[in-house]
Amino acid sequence: MQGRGFSGIGWRSVSCASAVKRVRLQSVSLLLVLMPVAIGVAVAQPKGADVSGIVRDAQGIPQMGALVQALLPDATPAGMAVTDLKGHYVIRNLTPGKYQVRASAALFLPSMRGDLRLRAGAQAIVNLTLTTLFEESRWLPAERRQPDEPADEWTWSLRTAANRPILRLAGDQDVVLISPGPETPRRVSHTRVEAASGDGFGGGGVKNAVTYGTASSDGHGTLVRAGSSVVSGPYAMGAATEGSVVYQQPAGMFGYTRTRVSFQDHPEMMGQGGASGYQAYTIDSAEVMNFGDMLSLEVGSSLRAVRMGAASVEARPFVKLAMRPSDMLVLSYRMARSRETQSADDIDAADAPLPVAVLQGDRMLQERGTHQQFAATLRNGKGSIRTAYYRDSIDRPMVAGTGPVTGSQLAHGTMLADATTGTSRMMGDAYTSVGWSVFASEQLGQNVWTTVELNTGDALSVVNAPQTASPTATRFRAGRTKSAAVGVKALLPASGTQLRTSYRWQNEQTVTPVNLFSAMSRQPYLSLSVRQPLRIRRLRLENMEAFLDVTNLLEQGYQPYLSSDGRTLYLAQSPRMLQAGLAFTF
Template structure:
């Protein structure tokens, strides 16, 4: 009896072809499920500390946009982790371990089948004190996107995309880069940029990371004044080199040259040339002390020559996990720390006649500070003493050649004037002062922070009962005790990608120089802001195109008007209003 007959006796019949079809369908369904699972995105990477040591047993979590936990993993002996089966969407990757501040990578966009490599760096509290935004506003604020690729702060992110567009490599430490990288930027701005920055400026900058982790940078700025003029273009060129050292150290050097033919001195001479060499080194002494030292050596030529050096020293000690004690000595308001070399563009120096010879601004700042971590933020109070020998004062207006020549009289304070704008600078008498500075910072989001600062000290103001006149500008001013307060916002808007820095710095409008001039926000006069917005219009605009706008003292506050002998209206101000806008292209 055959198999069909036996099956028929049991009440059912199964044909062999039907069995094969069912089995084949089951295999196809299983393969389809495996393909569907295989299309899920994955996140993997390595977790290290600031010295590059792989961390065993660190907890890595992938968090969805709705705060749901999408996956977790622990790192192995080599610090590696792997989290599969993630759906398309936006995620955060968080790494945490005992005795470390958690590291976070936000706004990670995954699509189906993507393989994201997210390398995270865990920092101790000592290394995280760089959260305090104690940095002055640079002359080229667009340099916020053009800081050295090799950074001292270990949690600076680097993003690279593979050629196929699927593999995303994100590192929270520059030490993760194992091969060279290069980035370039071209920019054109126009507007009234104030003293030495008027007209149309064409900027080209390039950063290059070598295979050994060292960094090279080059910055060139060609400026053409607006309107009919026979003056040639201004030229600024700077090149720098940075490298990491052992024991968590780093070193940088920047060589810069500036030529501004539009500058005029009181003796009728025209043009300003400046050569500066700025260098800095960062060191770690054990686990509790960080040291930064360096300075600037410069030579300036106007109607004569002026040269000198401006050293600085900064020491921070961390006796506990939450407290920081520091000492800072600076002789230049521009370069006061290692981070001051993040931008290679130098401020235009003020060199003019003072006491019968060409001199530049000078002073000595000494400061003792105590800081404490408060949740995600930081608070610091500092006591300082300033001994200023020469103070640069800003002014402007309808300045004529006769007015400039008038300041060259015996006993007068010679001025350095921008012939294209009428803005000028001169050196006032120095003074000694002391005061307190209180700074509070608080992150509003992973991409935005807010800071509040309060300070006491002194600034220059016109003497009581004295009529200001051009030949005796320096003798018309005297120090006045005062207070100052600043609120600042800086970061990037997540949804629009807008980079923003806005600050309002208040001080008595009678003062024409800053109170506590060596403070982090000392040159943020009244209402100032900088915006950088990526331009997107489908495929019509190339990627990497940004619009920028930079405004200083938007409300034109703090102006002290006076009349020249020929009846022209002039003014003194801590920072005259400037407005510049332009386009930048990164490639």
């Protein structure tokens, strides 16, 4: 009995051991079969890419709490992060492909880096710079702002982060959504007081101006400016005064409207028959409509009323259509009737330009022309290049002049003279200009930008020579010519100095710019602007600034002509002009 029992137990033990061995062999075989599949799956799944960097403001200060998003080409978010105390962010595990990196924060304009191509396992570094809603004297007036440049002084933009969710940090890496709704609009305001002295047309003497601006993160903004100029000497005729109000508000989901109303009174201006006192009223308005990322439309007008013995009211409409078939390509069409107001960007400053007109008999004749342009722009992360074909039809070009003006010269009714500065504007003959324009901009490093512009077209030159007096008005002749310009902008972080300088070459025999409506047409030859912050801690003056603006520093391109009274005056694309002063912001 015991033997059988022992024998039975031993048999069962051997059977169980054999079964365990068979299970182990089957498990090993199954692992050997599945291992290639697992390895294949692991190889088939690419390693994710990471994007990191630092978000700073225009002064180079890291910004905490900025929202950074990695966007797909169709603007779908693929990842996001919030900057830490040092402005640093990391977006991990992005699928290889093409992205845009966008940083936004309340009271700042969003910053975008496009065409970022990530490979598997890549660790890209993208540093971004945010610009505030309006930067007082951030960039300089040596040339009209390009569409891809930071805004000029006292400007704002609707492209804010007002509609992003409110976020907070729950730990070192976690981001918790508190509210999916819009932020409560935040408002900032600035007041700028400045005193300057200069010798430009309509800007002579000592000028004092006060500008108050307020802007909110939901896109509303207001600017109010008031100023006066005082001139001493034999030609003093009273103080010139100016005032303007600019207002902006959102329009729809992706657009806005902007309006500027201004008034200028210049008692120092003189016209035909000894008339003096020149008043100008302008209402500039624009509406910007964005239809997704593919299409944008700007429409607006400039209504101008001038008076000097007689009065004239004229409207100058403009339209700008831009289409973006890809991230790098922009196709655009632009039509404008005014050099000073060609888009909504030209209405972003409270310092409105002075419309020019001459008194002829019982009529005031304003400068008038039509500009049409077709352009294609290629953009990359740090620059762009634009090629454009344009056609201008100029009916009443106003040519700049300098020299003492007498009553006999004003008798022809083709001139508006500034008695205090010895400068003038003379109405030239009508002409047309057809040509090509190539403009390129590139960012060199973090604080240096360069621009280059080449133009072909027509310009006016003086016909009559100074050897023979003529009782008739000065006559002009249009001819083909070219121009080339180069500009450099720089910001010195250590001292806060902002510098812009440009040189625009053109045949010195011509007195009007080639491509009259171009961004750099108002800065002939060597021009420069400097902004220097001044901090006098002993007097607790932390927000002072000295500024200097010079146009045509070397006085090039002066063309003599002999007037009917035998005096020699000079015409130029722009006589040398200088403005210098101090400003205080609080």
